[in-house]
Amino acid sequence: MKTQAGWRTTLIVGAALVVAACSSGGGGGSGGSKGTVNIAVNPWVGYTADAAVVKYVLEKQMGYTVNLKDLKEDVSWQGFDSGEVDVILENWGHPDLEKIYIDEKKVAVDAGQTGNVGIIGWYVPKWFADEHPDVVDSQNLNKYAAEFKTSESGDLGQFLGTDPSYVQYDEALVKNLGLNFKVIFTGSENATIESIKQAVNQKKPLLFYWWDPHWLNTQIGDELTRIKLPEYTAGCDADKEKVACDYPETPLNKIIRADFDKNGGAAAKMIRNFNWTNEDQNAIADMITNKNMTPEQAAEAWAKDNEAKWKAWIPAG
Secondary structure (H helix, E strand, C coil): CCCCCCHHHHHHHHHHHHHHHHHHCCCCCCCCCCCEEEEEECCCHHHHHHHHHHHHHHHHHCCCEEEEEECCHHHHHHHHHHCCCCEEEEECCCHHHHHHHHHHCCCEEEEEEEEEEEEEEEEEEHHHHHHCHHHHEHHHHHHHHHHHECCCCCCCEEEEECCCCCCCCHHHHHHHCCCCEEEEECCCHHHHHHHHHHHHHCCCCCEEEEEECCCHHHHHHHHEEECECCCCCCCCCCCCCCCCCCCCEEEEEEEEEHHHHHHCHHHHHHHHHCCCCHHHHHHHHHHHHHCCCCHHHHHHHHHHHCHHHHHCCCCCC
């Protein structure tokens, strides 16, 4: 969701993709009774929920073999070129990568929306907003910078980022809005969740990056208040060095390898048909995270209660 992985990570993982592709073949293999589908899985639990339910339908209901590949967002797109990745199930908007792999190289295609709407923003705990109502306007954040200071941020207020490979331009926003804050990245979704829970339960001031869909919002979403950044307008985020506006709401879509889209048969059609809601995704993510269920168990449990929904994804015949 979220991409700016370092060159070292990209080169190392990208090289691994090439080696794997040479040793195992591309996405159209014949490992299952009907073939193999290679799905990239990006590092947040909502995406894991997507992948789990698509895997369940493809394997248990349609007879395919599914390989799930844990990859960062930008590295996933490299797999379209090598044949190592057949589908990205949750694209949070990467116009630069779309230009390279869809428009120029023509190795990938837009496979339609997932039904999820991605919402990224800056937040504080509701209790802090209740005590300081004007903090919700980003123009007033400097007034409270001292409240958010930590040992890591020094004399500046701390802004808590998540994984820097996610779609984000928090450092540019801090700079371009003239905010006396320092972005500190937790490095993972789980670490961010723990910080948010502490901020809510222990009343610790926290200014942080957050998003929906996410299972945590079903539990404490009412305890979070979004900061009003300068309004998003089309193109205001085009130059990531000069950006000074809020994040857009992003209808999430699927990206399919062009050859797989053409020759992947019912599997490719099923993925094109895959469509659900933020609530569906959050339900599975909650089972994985809080109910000690594996992704496979959570997907099966959801499927039992939503048979009409997933059956509609399977192409006729």
